[in-house]
Amino acid sequence: MDPAVYGQHLLVHAQSQSCARSVPPNPGVAVSTRLPAQPPVLAGYTYSRLLGSGGFADVYLFEQNMPKRSVAVKVLLQNIVDESVLRTFNAEADSMARLSAHPSILTVFDASISSDGRPFLVMELCKASMGGRYRKEQLTVSEVLNIGVKIASALETAHRTGLLHRDIKPSNILITSFGTPVLADFGIAGSIANADNDEVILMSVPWSAPEVVELRSSGSIATEVWALGATLYTLLAGRSPFEADGAGANEQKQLSSRISKAKFVAIARPDVPARLQQALARALSRDPAMRQASMLELATELQHVQHELGLMPTPLEVATDDWIAADAPVNFDNAVHRGPVVSTVAQNSRRSTAVNTDANRRRPDDEAVLTQGPARARKSPLVPLLWVAGSVVVLAIIAIVGAVVIGGL
Numbered sequence: 555m556d557p558a559v560y561g562q563h564l565l566v567h568a569q570s571q572s573c574a575r576s577v578p579p580n581p582g583v584a585v586s587t588r589l590p591a592q593p594p595v596l597a598g599y600t601y602s603r604l605l606g607s608g609g610f611a612d613v614y615l616f617e618q619n620m621p622k623r624s625v626a627v628k629v630l631l632q633n634i635v636d637e638s639v640l641r642t643f644n645a646e647a648d649s650m651a652r653l654s655a656h657p658s659i660l661t662v663f664d665a666s667i668s669s670d671g672r673p674f675l676v677m678e679l680c681k682a683s684m685g686g687r688y689r690k691e692q693l694t695v696s697e698v699l700n701i702g703v704k705i706a707s708a709l710e711t712a713h714r715t716g717l718l719h720r721d722i723k724p725s726n727i728l729i730t731s732f733g734t735p736v737l738a739d740f741g742i743a744g745s746i747a748n749a750d751n752d753e754v755i756l757m758s759v760p761w762s763a764p765e766v767v768e769l770r771s772s773g774s775i776a777t778e779v780w781a782l783g784a785t786l787y788t789l790l791a792g793r794s795p796f797e798a799d800g801a802g803a804n805e806q807k808q809l810s811s812r813i814s815k816a817k818f819v820a821i822a823r824p825d826v827p828a829r830l831q832q833a834l835a836r837a838l839s840r841d842p843a844m845r846q847a848s849m850l851e852l853a854t855e856l857q858h859v860q861h862e863l864g865l866m867p868t869p870l871e872v873a874t875d876d877w878i879a880a881d882a883p884v885n886f887d888n889a890v891h892r893g894p895v896v897s898t899v900a901q902n903s904r905r906s907t908a909v910n911t912d913a914n915r916r917r918p919d920d921e922a923v924l925t926q927g928p929a930r931a932r933k934s935p936l937v938p939l940l941w942v943a944g945s946v947v948v949l950a951i952i953a954i955v956g957a958v959v960i961g962g963l
Contacts, residue, residue, distance in 0.1 A: 594629055594668035599676070610634055610741075615679070618663075625663060629674040642741065643673040649717055649740040650675070657871055658708035660728060660738040680736065685725025688789050695825055698789045699860050701727065701735045703868035706782060706853035708737045711873040713775055713849060718744045720773040722781035723761040724788055744773055759809055760794035761785055764840050767810045776842035779852055783837025783845075791821045795838060816840035830859045 590607045593614045602615040605626060616627045630643060647665035654661040664676035684701070687693065705727060712719060719726075719740060726739045742756045757766050763780035765771040787795045796812040797804050818835045820826075833855040839845050846852040850872065857867040 591629070591631060591672075594670060594672055594674065596627070596668060596674070599625070599627070610639075616676070618676070624679045626677045626679045627674055628677065629668065629672050632670065632672050635671060635673065640673065643675075645743060646740045647675060649712075649743045650677075652715065653708070653712055653717070653740075656708050656711050656873065657734065658704040658736050659711075660736045677738075678730065678736075680728035680730050680738070682729040683725050684727040684729070684735070684785075684789060685723070688724055688792055692792065692823075693789050695790070695823075695827070695830070696860075696863070696865055698786055699830070699856050699863075699865070700868045701789065702782070702786045702856045703853045703860075703870065704735050705737055705785075706849040706856070707871040709778055709782065710849035710853065711871075712743075713778070714873060718773045718775075718778060720744055720756065720778075721758055722778060722785055723758050724785055727785070759806060759813070760797060760804075761788070762813065763842070764814045764816050765842065767813050774842070775848060776845050779837050779845045779849065780842075782849070782852065783834050787821065787834050787838070790823060790826055795819070814840075827859060827862065829862060830856075833859065 588607065590604050590612045593601045593604070593612075593616075595601075596616065598619050599616040600619060602617055602624070605613040605615050607613070611628050611630050614627045614629065616625050617623070618625050630639065643665075647662065650660065650662040651665070653659045660680065661678040662675055663678070665674070667673050705722075709719060709722070717740075719737065720742050721739060722737075726737060727735050728738050730736055756772075759767060761781045761784040763771070763777040766773065766777050771777060784795050795818070796809060796816075798808075798812070802808070816838060818838050820831050821834075833846075833852070836855075837845055837852060846855065850870070853870055857870075860867045
């Protein structure tokens with residue numbers, strides 16, 4: 555998840571076809587125009603600084619106190635939190651938690667609700683994303699192939715667990731401190747089983763398949779294959795596949811029209827081999843049936859390209875059936891406010907609360923509450939005086955007896 559572009563999606567209601575958020579003129583580069591919210595106070599974490607802001611969330615740098623480490627904390631805006639947002643947030647947290655054991659998926663450490671009611675995710679800190687690189691430098695073919703196989707392996711694992719990412723693009727591929735590409739931002743993830751029933755379609759247009767742009771699908775394995783193919787094309791070409799030169803040429807309408815036609819243009823780089831061009835052209839076919847049938851198939855084709863170039867093929871890392879079956883499916887209908895748990899179990903107290911016994915007698919309904927635990931007997935202030943008087947009498951008697959005995963002797 556690139557904090558600077560988080561939440562900048564085109565959101566379309568499939569029935570009404572009304573847009574709630576437009577695509578920025580420069581595809582893939584979205585800048586939030588609002589001021590960031592104040593960082594929340596989180597138990598066990600110390601705030602450092604703001605990392606970035608998006609349409610629906612802010613991302614902050616925090617330091618976790620125990621164990622000690624820097625983390626990225628994504629915090630949703632307070633004024634957007636409703637039942638729908640909670641449902642989406644819960645699904646994102648659960649999806650990432652289930653998949654973050656995969657080496658090419660961003661690790662999530664914690665998720666909860668802050669004291670002021672804002673949902674937040676605590677995640678692995680990655681200091682770079684591919685969205686910030688492809689326009690600044692030309693990436694090598696070997697690096698892009700390695701990224702392609704790793705991200706395809708991560709998506710194949712997600713698909714086998716029944717999850718669709720639905721927002722694959724360069725800015726959602728982050729680079730860890732060890733140089734490993736990881737897939738981030740499952741904020742609009744969905745279920746493969748229920749994808750056709752979604753009334754709301756969210757997309758990042760430059761990397762969305764024709765059937766998504768035309769509102770014929772909210773997501774499928776075939777649309778994910780397209781999106782990864784478009785992402786790899788972008789990393790190699792320095793622009794999205796259907797981006798054109800010229801002022802106003804990449805507005806939403808023009809860009810969507812070119813995507814719908816899906817006329818593949820080869821990448822103008824002599825070092826991109828023909829077999830890689832063919833693999834990307836197949837992934838970007840207008841007909842979903844002509845694309846690779848799975849992420850595993852796409853990853854295998856990329857490995858063949860690596861082999862032809864004399865590169866060590868990047869290993870496929872796909873979850874086994876036993877691992878997949880270990881967890882329950884993600885519930886995309888869960889809108890429960892899953893914040894810190896406050897105990898409601900009654901606790902017996904040794905502290906006396908029966909201060910005003912007359913009031914207690916007048917309010918029998920409250921008596922059970924006021925006497926939950928055994929009250930200590932209150933000591934009378936006369937008790938110490940009685941002890942002193944008794945001691946004086948005893949000492950006097952002893953003195954008299956002693957004097958009589960001595961006198962008799």
